[in-house]
Amino acid sequence: MLQHDELKDVNVSMADEDSDSQDNASPDVPKKYRGTEADDFQMKVMGRVQELRRNFTFITILGFGSTLICTWEIIMANILPALTNGGTAGFFWGWVVVVVGFILVYASLSEMASMAPTSGGQYHWVSEFAPPSCQRFLSYITGWLCFTGWQSGLTAICFISGTIIQGLIVLNNPDYVFQAWHGTLLTIAVCIGLFAHRWLFVMIIVLWTLAPRHNAHDAFLLFVNNGGWSSQGTSFFVGLYPLVVSLIGFDSVVHMSEEIKDAARTLPRAIMWSTYLNSFLGLIMVITLIFTWGNADEIAGSATGYPFIQVLFNVTKSHAATDVLSFIIVITLTASVIACVATASRQLWAFARDKGVPFSNTVAYVNPNWNVPVNAVLLSLVATSLLSLINIGSFVALNAILALDCAILLASYMISIGCLTLKRLRGKALPPRPWSLGNMGLFINIAALCWLVPIFIFTLFPGTTPTTPATMNWGVLLFGGIILMAAVYYVVRGRHVYISPRERLRRDIQM
Template sequence: MVFCVFFNIFLAKRLPFVEGVLLIIYVIGFFVIIIPLWVLAPRSPASEVFTTFNNEGGWSSTGVAVMVGLGGVVPSLAGYDCAVHMAEEIKDSSKTLPQAIVFGVAVNGLMGLIMVITMCFTLGDTTSILATPTGYPFIQVFFNATNSYPATNTMTAIVVVVFISAVISEIATSSRQLWSFARDGGLPFSRWIAKINHNANIPLNAVLVSLGITVLVSLINLGSTVALNAINSVTISALMSSYILTISCVVYRRLSGQPLPSRRWSLGRAGMPINIAALVFLTPLFVFAFFPLATPVTPASMNWGIAMFGGVIVLATIYYAIEGRKSYTPPVMLLQREHYEM
């Protein structure tokens, strides 16, 4: 995290170049990982890959087990909107950003599907993979395929580099989101968080706050895996709720005949069906994000995400009632003010 924050502070101007290099590494790394698995790994029959479902959580049906298990893969479907938080630093963002999001979904969706199917065919015995002494099943899959420590280390290093590059981008986008909300007066200590370091031309305080919060959350894992799992659950449910709220607003305006804000790029007639399909997909995911992973449920295995999510909502509501409603200025108010001034 310190390295990623250091990069965002001192090498921020180099971020586009580095992102381009990392994209090349990402694409090459995809083939470096997938080709050895295709060539060397043991193969499971297609009938097992596509028709076998495990219900190790003791749920009443396989369907419920699948929905609960989706919580672990939902983060791979999130984050495509991160570029939006950089909108004020991107040229022609109203056109560039939506195109980048659609392109990212298309490319990563295709590559992800290929990788998932490959992993399912090359997993081998699931029980032994999950019991790996490395603590990371994917590393064991690499070793079982190659039977080589150097090859396994190389393949794992590629994954690590890709994750680090993702963290660099996440710090950039999360700090901008934090800064913009503070600029609008929506957070405690907003004035301090919203300060811009003019030497580096970045929201330095927002970057440092992002570092502090992430380090504190990461340290929780040293004391309690249960607490960390609860925080992860809140992350998923918070993302789902934010997507549901924003998409619902768009659907409401479409159905009520109200005009949408002007835009330079649009999905056209496909927009409404995609919005509705997204809500149908997201709503049950939001509900199952609060489910524990297995039954019977004990205090240690309980998913405490619902308590934390509810607590955050209560604290945010109290803060808004006491202070936020006085200091917060929604972006739409700023746009309307600019419009009238023009």
């Protein structure tokens, strides 16, 4: 096995050869899928060879991102924690806070994506923008955060979709005994087309037509604290968790960047417009729910495990209608799973080609006929299936993994934006980019960090207090465990073989 210094020499040599070539792409990639001259130049600058096909345009990648982050569906499926901590007023005003905060975050990520449109995403940006003394270790830790975050996120979407089906079985068959392993099998089944937003309006019409109404005063101004917290403010911030989950993850399109035409221009536009679109659709669903949800205390104990299923049944008085409406959400979540598999596998593949994970050569293999990282895709599916098995032994443990996804992605955003902010504060020159925040860049970066830090902390809070082992949010333990595991692996193995993106970088070459 080559040691780190030898790998670095080989890499620099390859980068020199690539910079002199006219087309910086693998011969296995057909010319029509190699992108624009700007894409080719960016790959040379980053010391990469084009191995994947650039199939995505602005419209298709916009659909990809909007479908993966199934905002209104997640809001419906995960509404109860927000109503417990905050009530309808907290739900609405919390949505406003979350949308504004994420616009700042995604604007910062969009600018970095325009500077360096690579499937590595956050760990590349950390490597390039962090101080040289710590860039290698910090980018390595960020790489571990990103790939574990997307693997757990894939499990979360599959689990929600599979257990909604299980909830419908409970509704239609009162004699059915809820078994954890049934949910696991359904999760794996979900694991094993785009823009489903038109179904949103079917759901809205049913709720507005048939459901009872709350008055406007209670809907917008009645805050509640049913989580047992010492203050309404704490309860409000704890209740933001499901809203954060419904908008987190638009870095997904970044990890597809080496499959996007004119990526440096297309990526920022896709990230921002996906954010705007999903925020608007989410707002429609939030307003609908705060007026039509009914008595939260009454539906919280639904045997289905999902209060929205009980609400739909209470409104329609029909098992068939409830099944159809609920399956709309299952279908859109399944579409999200497909996009999530692509994202998780590309993030894993990108980190593997820099020798960031065990068995990197195998994981980084790209099928020359399909130009797809097949091994990374298969590994993502296997990882999801294995993680879902935890549900058989402990639902609490699986919930911790689901909470882990949100915390990890927020942490990766904080680290990457923090490194960019530090570079700006030190007056260092930033790489050229076609999409720029201009003079507002530093303000937006700092504002994004000021929002991310408290949200990250409250994401790791339990939903209610006092806590028990069954209600504790064990995501904080898993988060610390991943950081520790990544650090130990780095010391033992990673520091000898990992090639940080900064070592490949060639910002000196001209287009």
